[in-house]
Amino acid sequence: MPGIIEVDDLVKEFRTFERREGLIGALTNLFHRDYRTVRAVDRITFVIKPGEMVGYIGPNGAGKSTTIKMLTGILVPTSGYIRASGYIPWKQRSEYTKTIGVVFGQRTQLWWDIAVVESFQLLRRIYGVSDSDYKARMKRFDEVLELGRYLHTPVRKLSLGERMRCDAAAALLHNPPVLFLDEPTIGLDIVAKENIRAFLKQVNQEFGTTILLTTHDLSDIEELCQRLMIIDHGRLLFDGRLEELKHRLWRESTIKVDFRDREQAQRFEALSLPHIKTEKLGELTYRLTFDREERSTADVIRQVVLNADVLDIAIEEQSIEEVVKRIYLGGVFEAAAR
Amino acid sequence: MNTTVLLEFSRIGFLNMLAFRLRYYTGVVTYFINVCVYYFIWKAIFAADPSFAGFQFEQMMTYVAVGWIIRSVYFNNIDMEMATDILEGKISMVMLKPVNLQLTYVARALGEAAFRLLLLTAPTSVVIVLVFPVLPPASLGHFAAFLLSLLGSVLLVGSINFIIGTFAIRLKSILGLLRAKFWMQELLSGLLVPVTLFPAPLEAISGVLPFQHIGFTPMMIYLGKYAWPEIARALAVEFLWVVALLWFGNWFWDAMSRKITIHGG
Numbered sequence: 001m002p003g004i005i006e007v008d009d010l011v012k013e014f015r016t017f018e019r020r021e022g023l024i025g026a027l028t029n030l031f032h033r034d035y036r037t038v039r040a041v042d043r044i045t046f047v048i049k050p051g052e053m054v055g056y057i058g059p060n061g062a063g064k065s066t067t068i069k070m071l072t073g074i075l076v077p078t079s080g081y082i083r084a085s086g087y088i089p090w091k092q093r094s095e096y097t098k099t100i101g102v103v104f105g106q107r108t109q110l111w112w113d114i115a116v117v118e119s120f121q122l123l124r125r126i127y128g129v130s131d132s133d134y135k136a137r138m139k140r141f142d143e144v145l146e147l148g149r150y151l152h153t154p155v156r157k158l159s160l161g162e163r164m165r166c167d168a169a170a171a172l173l174h175n176p177p178v179l180f181l182d183e184p185t186i187g188l189d190i191v192a193k194e195n196i197r198a199f200l201k202q203v204n205q206e207f208g209t210t211i212l213l214t215t216h217d218l219s220d221i222e223e224l225c226q227r228l229m230i231i232d233h234g235r236l237l238f239d240g241r242l243e244e245l246k247h248r249l250w251r252e253s254t255i256k257v258d259f260r261d262r263e264q265a266q267r268f269e270a271l272s273l274p275h276i277k278t279e280k281l282g283e284l285t286y287r288l289t290f291d292r293e294e295r296s297t298a299d300v301i302r303q304v305v306l307n308a309d310v311l312d313i314a315i316e317e318q319s320i321e322e323v324v325k326r327i328y329l330g331g332v333f334e335a336a337a338r
Numbered sequence: 339m340n341t342t343v344l345l346e347f348s349r350i351g352f353l354n355m356l357a358f359r360l361r362y363y364t365g366v367v368t369y370f371i372n373v374c375v376y377y378f379i380w381k382a383i384f385a386a387d388p389s390f391a392g393f394q395f396e397q398m399m400t401y402v403a404v405g406w407i408i409r410s411v412y413f414n415n416i417d418m419e420m421a422t423d424i425l426e427g428k429i430s431m432v433m434l435k436p437v438n439l440q441l442t443y444v445a446r447a448l449g450e451a452a453f454r455l456l457l458l459t460a461p462t463s464v465v466i467v468l469v470f471p472v473l474p475p476a477s478l479g480h481f482a483a484f485l486l487s488l489l490g491s492v493l494l495v496g497s498i499n500f501i502i503g504t505f506a507i508r509l510k511s512i513l514g515l516l517r518a519k520f521w522m523q524e525l526l527s528g529l530l531v532p533v534t535l536f537p538a539p540l541e542a543i544s545g546v547l548p549f550q551h552i553g554f555t556p557m558m559i560y561l562g563k564y565a566w567p568e569i570a571r572a573l574a575v576e577f578l579w580v581v582a583l584l585w586f587g588n589w590f591w592d593a594m595s596r597k598i599t600i601h602g603g
Contacts (some may be wrong), residue, residue, distance in 0.1 A: 075598065
């Protein structure tokens with residue numbers, strides 16, 4: 001299956017002007033400027049198939065937003081190739097933008113001072129959405145996002161959560177085959193986040209919309225995306241399924257066990273459990289750490305429960321944040337490969 | 339892009355202004371004060387020479403009063419708004435839509451003009467006409483030609499401001515350029531003094547620039563200073579400027595937008 005988004009060897013460089021310090025420096029700047037070239041996106045290649053939901057993550061300044069801006073046709077690449085829904089975004093901007101929806105978490109796509117519904121009306125005209133489609137879609141959006149209550153409020157008076165719901169709906173009013181979201185859940189409370197995620201899931205399933213989203217909230221990825229791309233310093237570090245990332249870098253599991261009394265705890269201590277690291281946290285509480293590749297969680301629990309009287313067991317999920325932090329800090333993939 | 343979309347953008351321009359209507363109540367006072375200032379200046383000049391530069395005092399007073407009244411229609415800050423949109427990165431919002439960016443801004447200028455006509459020009463004219471001796475238009479035909487020329491003024495200001503706003507792509511600070519253009523427009527449009535009073539070199543410069551068609555041309559038509567063939571010629575030149583500036587603006591934006599850089603966020 002050909003990709004709906006194809007990116008090959010994409011590069012974006014910015015030229016920044018280095019200021020000299022001090023008065024003499026300022027005067028020198030008037031006549032001679034030193035420019036420095038910064039490579040924000042460095043030879044990225046990937047293909048996204050229709051209907052995929054892909055998470056695009058990386059630390060601040062990694063090049064995520066720059067990539068999105070090139071994919072949406074706002075920025076012109078320095079070199080490399082982009083083809084999305086059959087167009088070259090920056091060259092055929094006007095036709096191309098009809099086939100995409102864009103949500104920027106930090107910046108609304110709606111008109112700031114006018115009522116939300118006015119923005120929707122304008123978008124309807126711009127994209128030539130028929131009256132019946134408009135009504136049907138607004139009804140669907142209202143069901144999931146509950147827009148009705150603030151449709152007549154100016155955007156500037158909406159809370160961030162309300163605004164994001166409106167932005168998400170606005171981006172999908174023309175039912176585009178491709179949707180780009182740049183940090184769609186940034187700053188939202190848990191209810192609003194859930195709301196947006198449910199909406200994206202539904203759109204993806206119902207219309208087969210291809211979705212590429214950047215985020216710092218990894219639970220977005222866990223809930224929405226089968227595929228994950230990690231970028232740092234403009235380079236693509238990982239491109240694959242979330243399970244694969246877990247398999248390679250997220251193998252450690254931890255469970256916390258409370259024993260009934262001291263006697264039971266001693267019975268547990270007497271056991272010899274291979275490949276399990278035991279740590280005493282309190283009088284009757286222990287933490288067991290093991291590699292999921294070597295022992296399954298169920299197996300470990302069974303061994304403990306069969307040998308000692310247990311009051312409580314809690315499985316502690318190692319957060320994906322920890323894994324990603326390790327990737328950002330560098331060297332993880334090289335280490336994992338060895 | 340069809341006309342419905344253009345109308346829709348004009349409507350948005352109108353509604354946008356409606357959100358800040360209070361600003362325009364103070365505008366009435368500002369325009370009134372400006373006309374007062376010129377009233378006293380010209381009164382002093384005409385006391386010395388009753389047919390100064392081929393104008394009667396009433397004619398000059400009408401030139402000033404109606405000149406300011408039409409300024410309240412054609413004036414807009416699209417250049418500054420566009421520059422802000424570019425510098426703050428909000429321009430991406432327009433760039434992500436399948437519309438011609440220039441037309442959206444010019445349509446917005448038209449919407450603003452309609453708004454100003456209702457909420458600023460109407461009350462301002464009532465006040466000015468009641469207080470100062472303002473002559474009626476030379477004839478009904480002249481008035482129609484004047485209105486057509488005024489539509490040209492709105493389009494001229496819109497297309498010039500679009501070009502000025504586009505400069506923000508390459509400039510870190512656009513304030514200086516905005517100021518320079520503002521005063522050039524105020525002076526060369528003939529708002530402060532009729533362009534026929536300029537010293538010869540300045541009048542020559544003014545002749546090859548579009549600015550005088552913003553204010554001077556409609557006023558000359560209003561006062562009946564032009565015969566019909568002259569009116570036809572003036573209108574033709576004015577609208578040729580509109581077409582040329584729109585064309586250039588579109589090309590200029592296309593060339594410049596490839597260099598756009600929106601960092602962060």
